[in-house]
Amino acid sequence: MLVDDHADFRRLIAAWLHRHSDLEVVAEAGSLAEARNRTAAVRCDVVVLDLGLPDGNGVDLIEDVRESNAGAAVLILSASLHPTNLERATEAGADEILDKLASPGEIVTTIRRLGTGEPTTRQE
Amino acid sequence: MSDQALRPQDLGIGDLFERVRDAVIVADAHTGRIVLWNSAATEIFGYSVPEALEMNVEELVPERLRERHRDGLARYRETGHGPYIDSHRLLELPAMRNTGEEIRIELSLSPVEPRYSVGDEEKRYALAIVRDITARKGTEEALRESEARFHALVQNALDIVMVTDAQGTIRYISPSIERVLGYRPEEMVGTSTAGYVHADDLERALGELAEAASRPGVHPVAVETRVRHKDGSWRHLEGIANNLLDDPVVGGMVFNHRDVTERKRAEDEVRRLNEDLENRVEERTARLETALAELRASEERHRLLVDNVEDYAIFMMDPNGRVLDWNVGAERIFGYREAEIVGESSSILFTPEDSRDGAPERELSKADKEGRAEDERWHVRKDGSTFWASGFVRPIRDDVGNLRGFAKVARDITERKRAEEALSQSEERYRAVVKQSTDGIYLVDGKTRRILETNPALQNMLGYSAQELQGMELHEIVAHDREDVEANIRRTLREGWRFIRERRYRRKDGSAVDVEVVASAIHYGGKRVICAAIRDITERKRAEEVMRETREAERRRIARDLHDDVLQDLSYTAAALGMIVLDAERTGLEDELQKAIDALRRAAQGLRAAVNDLRLEEERNRPFAELVRYLVEGNRARAQGYGIRLEVEEGFPATPFGYAGVELLRIIHEALTNVRRHSGAESVLVSLRGEGGYLIAEISDDGRGFELATASGVGLSSMRERAAALGGELEIESEAGQGTTVHLRVPLPEKG
Numbered sequence: 017m018l019v020d021d022h023a024d025f026r027r028l029i030a031a032w033l034h035r036h037s038d039l040e041v042v043a044e045a046g047s048l049a050e051a052r053n054r055t056a057a058v059r060c061d062v063v064v065l066d067l068g069l070p071d072g073n074g075v076d077l078i079e080d081v082r083e084s085n086a087g088a089a090v091l092i093l094s095a096s097l098h099p100t101n102l103e104r105a106t107e108a109g110a111d112e113i114l115d116k117l118a119s120p121g122e123i124v125t126t127i128r129r130l131g132t133g134e135p136t137t138r139q140e
Numbered sequence: 141m142s143d144q145a146l147r148p149q150d151l152g153i154g155d156l157f158e159r160v161r162d163a164v165i166v167a168d169a170h171t172g173r174i175v176l177w178n179s180a181a182t183e184i185f186g187y188s189v190p191e192a193l194e195m196n197v198e199e200l201v202p203e204r205l206r207e208r209h210r211d212g213l214a215r216y217r218e219t220g221h222g223p224y225i226d227s228h229r230l231l232e233l234p235a236m237r238n239t240g241e242e243i244r245i246e247l248s249l250s251p252v253e254p255r256y257s258v259g260d261e262e263k264r265y266a267l268a269i270v271r272d273i274t275a276r277k278g279t280e281e282a283l284r285e286s287e288a289r290f291h292a293l294v295q296n297a298l299d300i301v302m303v304t305d306a307q308g309t310i311r312y313i314s315p316s317i318e319r320v321l322g323y324r325p326e327e328m329v330g331t332s333t334a335g336y337v338h339a340d341d342l343e344r345a346l347g348e349l350a351e352a353a354s355r356p357g358v359h360p361v362a363v364e365t366r367v368r369h370k371d372g373s374w375r376h377l378e379g380i381a382n383n384l385l386d387d388p389v390v391g392g393m394v395f396n397h398r399d400v401t402e403r404k405r406a407e408d409e410v411r412r413l414n415e416d417l418e419n420r421v422e423e424r425t426a427r428l429e430t431a432l433a434e435l436r437a438s439e440e441r442h443r444l445l446v447d448n449v450e451d452y453a454i455f456m457m458d459p460n461g462r463v464l465d466w467n468v469g470a471e472r473i474f475g476y477r478e479a480e481i482v483g484e485s486s487s488i489l490f491t492p493e494d495s496r497d498g499a500p501e502r503e504l505s506k507a508d509k510e511g512r513a514e515d516e517r518w519h520v521r522k523d524g525s526t527f528w529a530s531g532f533v534r535p536i537r538d539d540v541g542n543l544r545g546f547a548k549v550a551r552d553i554t555e556r557k558r559a560e561e562a563l564s565q566s567e568e569r570y571r572a573v574v575k576q577s578t579d580g581i582y583l584v585d586g587k588t589r590r591i592l593e594t595n596p597a598l599q600n601m602l603g604y605s606a607q608e609l610q611g612m613e614l615h616e617i618v619a620h621d622r623e624d625v626e627a628n629i630r631r632t633l634r635e636g637w638r639f640i641r642e643r644r645y646r647r648k649d650g651s652a653v654d655v656e657v658v659a660s661a662i663h664y665g666g667k668r669v670i671c672a673a674i675r676d677i678t679e680r681k682r683a684e685e686v687m688r689e690t691r692e693a694e695r696r697r698i699a700r701d702l703h704d705d706v707l708q709d710l711s712y713t714a715a716a717l718g719m720i721v722l723d724a725e726r727t728g729l730e731d732e733l734q735k736a737i738d739a740l741r742r743a744a745q746g747l748r749a750a751v752n753d754l755r756l757e758e759e760r761n762r763p764f765a766e767l768v769r770y771l772v773e774g775n776r777a778r779a780q781g782y783g784i785r786l787e788v789e790e791g792f793p794a795t796p797f798g799y800a801g802v803e804l805l806r807i808i809h810e811a812l813t814n815v816r817r818h819s820g821a822e823s824v825l826v827s828l829r830g831e832g833g834y835l836i837a838e839i840s841d842d843g844r845g846f847e848l849a850t851a852s853g854v855g856l857s858s859m860r861e862r863a864a865a866l867g868g869e870l871e872i873e874s875e876a877g878q879g880t881t882v883h884l885r886v887p888l889p890e891k892g
Contacts, residue, residue, distance in 0.1 A: 025712035032719050068704055095707045095744070098752055099770045100759060116711035117741045120718045 017043040017058060019051040019074060020066040020093070025116075029064070032120050039127065048072040056084045061131040064123075065110075067094045067101050075101070075108040082109065089130035093123065163270040166252055167197035168263065169217040172210075175265065184245070184272045186238030197268075202234050202242060216251065217264055225249045225266065232273065244274040300377070300397040306385055308333045308349065311392050320377070320399045322370030338366035338374060352381040352393065359383070363395065376404040453529075456536070457546045461486045461504055464545060473529075473552050475522035486548070491518050491526060507533040507546055516557075519550065528557040579673040582609070586633050586661065586668035589614045589625075601655075601676055603648040619646040624833070624887075632659045632670050641865055642681075645674065654681050688799070692757050699754035702747060710744040742778075749774055753809065756802050764797040764889075765828060767805050768837075772826055775812045782822050784812070789829035793888065800866055800889035804837065807859050807870070811839040811882045819843025819880060834868070835888045840881035845874040859884075 018041055020026040026044055033039045043058045045051035048071045055063065055077065063081050067074040078090050092105045095116040102113055114126055163184045166176035177192035185192070185200060201209045216222040224231055231247045252265040300320060303312040309332055313325045321328075321336070337345050345365045352361040360380035367375050379397035384390040453470035457463055463486055466478040474481075474489060487500035494500070494517065506513035514532040521527065531550030538544050574581050580598030584591050594609045602609070602617055609617075618625050620643070632638040640657040647653055655674040662671050714737055721733040752774060759767055765788050772786045797804065808826065815824050821843030829836050856872065859882070863870035868886025 022708040022712055025708065025715060028712065028716050028719065032715075068708075095711045095748065096703055096751065097748060098755065099762075099767075100755075116708075117714055117744050120715055120722070123715075 017041070017045070017051075017054060017060045017063045017088075019045045019048075019063065019069070019077065021046045021069050022066070029120075029123065033124065033127070036124060036128075039124070039131070046070075048074070048077060051077050052080050055081055058085075060085055060088050062127050063088050063090050064093050064127065065090055066116075067092060067096065067105065073101070073104070075105045075110065078105075078108040078110060091126060091130055160269075161271075163268075163272075165192075165197065165200075165268045165270060166265050167213075167268070169213055169266055170263070172196040172198050172213060181270065184237075184243070184270060185235070191238075197266075200235050202236055205234070213266070216266060220251060220264060222249075225251055235270070243272055244277045246271045246273045300379070300395070300399075302333075302395040302397065303390065303392040304333055304395070305392055306353065308393075320369075320375060320397075321367060336367045338368070341365040349381065349393070352383050353385075354383075356383045356386050363397075374401075375399055376401040451551060453531075453548070453550045455481075455486075455548055457486050457504075457548065459504075459543050459545055461500055461546070470550075473521075473527070473550065474519070480522075489519050491520055494518070503533055504546055508535050508543055511535065516553070527552045528554040577673070579675045580655070581671070581673045583664060584614050584629075584670045584672065586629070586670055589629065591617075592664075592669065598674070601647075601653060601674070602645060608648075617645050619644040619652050628659070629670065633661045633668060636661050640867065642677065642867070643674070654678050656680075688757075695754040695757070699751045702754075703751045707744060707747055707751065710740060710747065714740045714744060745778055749778060753806075756805055757799070760798050760802050761796045763794050764801040764804065765792055765794065767801060768808060768826065768828060771805055771809055771812070775809075775816065779816065782824060784824045784826065787825065787827040789827070792828055792830055797889040800886075803862050803866055804835070804884070804886065804889075807862050807884055808837060808839060810859050815839065815841045815843065815880075818846070821879065830888060831885075833888055834885050837884040838881060839884075840879060842879045845876050845878045845880050 018026050018030055020029075023046060026046070030041045030044060033041055042060050043054040045054050046069075048069045051065075051069075063077070063085070065074045065077060074092065074094075081088055081090055089111040090109065092102075092110045092113040093116050094101065094105075094113065097113075097115055105113060111130060112126060114123065118126075158178055160178070161180055163181035164176065164178045165174060165181050167174050174192050174195050174197050177187070177189050179189070181192065182188055187195065198206055198209060212222050212224060216225055228248065228250075231249070233245055233247055234242050235245045237243055248269045250267040250269075252267045300316050301312075301314040302310060302317075304310050310329050313328050315325055317328065318324050334342060334346075341364075345363065348361055348363045348365075352359075352363075355361070360382055362378070363381050364376075364378040367377050369375050376399070377397045378400045379395055381396075382394045384394050385392060450469045450472050452467075453473040454467045455463055455470045456465045463481045463484055466476070466481055470481075471477055485500075487495045490500050499517070503513045503515070512532055512534050516528065516530045518526045519529040529550045530553045531548060533546050533548045535543055536545045536547055574595045577595060578597050580601045581595040582591055582598050583593045591609050591612050591614060594604075594606055596606075599606055599609065604612075604617075614629070615622050615625050628638065628640065637660045638658075640659070643655050643657045644652045645655050654677050656677050657672055657674050659670050659672040662669055664671075717733060717737045717740065721730050721737060724730045724733055756767075759770075768788070769786060772784050776784045812824070812826070815821055819841045821841035824839065824841045827836075827838045827840075860870045863884055863886060866886040866889070868884065870885075871883040872880065873883065874880040
């Protein structure tokens, strides 16, 4: 599931992930409220989560994810890398934090690794 | 009275009475009245017959003998007898003449009984036969005295008697010689006198002898010579020689000598003393003359001095205040030449007002009465201008204390007065300023740290009275620890001036007041004193707080905009380009695209750092060291080709520093930005440590460095301002090619 209020970026990632057969985007959300609805409705292995959402901070969703998709990993994909936010994310139980400026390849590799629960070799 | 007088014939002595040369006097034994007096009595006593017959015989008796006279007369009156009257002896007594002169009389007394009675009463009379022996008495006494003198002379004055023959051989010499020369007479008899005489005196002695020899008889010739004593010492003899060679009894030269050695010695001594005295007197006189000359010179100098003293007007006045003389100082100060003012009244030197008011006269009369009149007043120059003079007048008196005039000494002290007035005005102004100042001002003793003076503003600010504040220790009103206050005092005294942007003072009620302090070290009353002005910055702080909040809100908004919009778009663009580049393989555009992506990423990272920087305030409650670590990490991510290390001293406070910490971070951030942009360094070291209440942060690089003198830029000055605002300081050490070290030293911020 992809949660990001920047619609273009979200669709770009979704399109990019679609190119990979082993990866499927089950849900997208542009706000915290939407994301809460979606996460309760779908099953997923990885939640890619942006922190700065219009109606709240992305880390607040982590708790919901843990309830509805206990096995899912949470990847924070943030542009800010602000210490306060990163700390909060870690505290809230984020599994991985990745800079939004990372290359698409790196993003896919990280999602794949989190999704299989195994370390995977970096692919670009 | 005369009826009581007797006539001589009544007594049977008839004219014999008048013919005798002796005074015949009869007196009434009962009354003492003289009843008979002859002309010889008049001659002796001076009283005429009629005078005498009015007198009491007692008047002829000297005062001291009258008592005895009366007793004798009384006994005779009663008994008809008496020791003198019966004795028929000649009595020698003193008596009084009419001139009051005492004379000597010889007297015989006899009782006289008249042949017939006068009346019933039996009368007794006394007859005195009197002879004046005063002259005889005088001759006798003169003779006796003369004999006594002669005797004494022989006995005592002429000690030695010597008789020689014509050749000078001693025939006789008196025994007294032994006492004088130590020889017994028999040792000397037969020897020559010349053998005893001093060689130097021999010629003269022989001459004297020859002279005596040439004049036979009693013609004394003075002789004087030194003679040898038996013990070899010399005795000085002087005396007379008589040539009695022809006298049948003596038949020799007779010498009467006396030893005058002691006298000579005494004379010598006296002469010596006299000479000595003369010398001394001469010396003394010379000295006195020298002293007098010096005194004259000194007087001359003094006169010259008075005449030439230019700074003081010195002049004399007669008792009425008319000028008698005038020195150059007076001429210079008052403008009158001596010739112009001598004879004028000194009151022309006073202002017309003072003159009308009688000040000149008052001054003189005060000097006369009290010995000195001293004052400061306006005086008038010849040209009419005035000046402020300080001076005194003293009276001049002669030997017996009469006032002869006055001396006045005056000095122009206009400049001094002006300076004093200016000073006092300046002091007044200063005092007014201090008093009315809204800043709290106090003086504190640099040594005791005790408050010396305060102004009303300070008293209001702290809620103490002036009396309470005076003497309080500075520590009592400054709400910082003693060590910190001491450090500030020392630094102010050392550097002379100090500005403390934020300080907290304590009011009497215990509450705190935020102030800024300007302190300067001054000399005041001979002490090193700190003068401090403190300004209540509660309002300023509040305003600053509002400003900060506003600024912060603004920053947050910008940061959010940048982050939520720009950064997201950049992220999207970078990601999109990243996908495109994967599809652009072998199109020949992939390299260009990759460069664009990299640039975009750097831009995004820069933007993100800026955003984080804008949001630093939000981080103020994080431990300062941790914020520094984030900062270093953030910079490391953007560092190209160099490494950044962070060293935090063990035990460095793990506490947040609040806004102060944020400011410190900005300084360090600025320093790191400089390193990144300008240094070309290969490695950078950031270190944090504490040192005696101070935080020391150092950012040092091994880059190219720069010449401080030519260095400029907003960066350096803003860093310095920030450090100063925190009460600290920032030093930059740099030399071309030697790297740069930024040294930041600020008081360790309290948790806040």
